[in-house]
Amino acid sequence: MSQPQMIFVNLPVKDLDAAKAFWEKLGYSFNPQFTDDTAACLVFSDTIFAMLLTEAKFKEFTSKKIxxxxxxxxxxxxxxxxxxxxxxxxxxxxxxxxxxxxxxxxxxxxxxxxxxxxxxxxxxxxxxxxxxxxxxx
Structure with a gap:
């Protein structure tokens, strides 16, 4: 039996610390395994996550304009x-x-x-x- 499919939505943020504080005030947590000074893995559920990425980090994944x-x-x-x-x-x-x-x-x-x-x-x-x-x- 396969595991449930997961989703990771990648979003650029201007101020990672402010974005983390915003979501923490709403009761959400971050997976420390995928969180550092350039990215934070916001946990919505066991299968739904948002990767909050500094704009510099986000630009590593695309050549498109943010x-x-x-x-x-x-x-x-x-x-x-x-x-x-x-x-x-x-x-x-x-x-x-x-x-x-x-x-x-x-x-x-x-x-x-x-x-x-x-x-x-x-x-x-x-x-x-x-x-x-x-x-x-």
């Missing part, structure tokens, strides 16, 4: 939450840590979500969905 995420969206990274309350807790915590909320909450009855921009303007969407309603379609 997106100016203050002006352009490079992607929206969605995280699930256990409840509506957890969505609000995470986003409110992000806002308290210096994030911004670029749009109103999404309310669909069976699904609730909010979006925030982190310190480097990466877009994160935190979403709760009622599992019973999702199964019913």
């Amino acid at each position: 997106a100016d995420t203050a002006r352009t969206a490079q992607g929206i990274f969605a995280l699930s939450a256990d409840s509506r309350e957890r969505v609000d807790e995470l986003v409110d915590g992000a806002l308290a840590g210096g994030a911004t909320e670029p749009r109103p909450a999404m309310e669909y009855g069976f699904m609730y979500g909010r979006t925030f921009e982190d310190l480097d303007h990466h877009l994160w969407e935190v979403v709760w969905m009622d599992p019973a309603a999702a199964r019913q379609g």
Whole structure:
């Protein structure tokens, strides 16, 4: 039997220490095995990680120009939450840590979500969905 597939999202950050402090305030941790002064492995779950890389380190992996995420969206990274309350807790915590909320909450009855921009303007969407309603379609 094969192991579950993992995902490592690589994101450039301007200030690695500030980015780490931001995520730690939200209750997340970093894998020290893959963290140094140029990179930090942010742990969302056993299979989901974000590699926060200094811009210099990020440039080692691509010849492309780093997106100016203050002006352009490079992607929206969605995280699930256990409840509506957890969505609000995470986003409110992000806002308290210096994030911004670029749009109103999404309310669909069976699904609730909010979006925030982190310190480097990466877009994160935190979403709760009622599992019973999702199964019913």
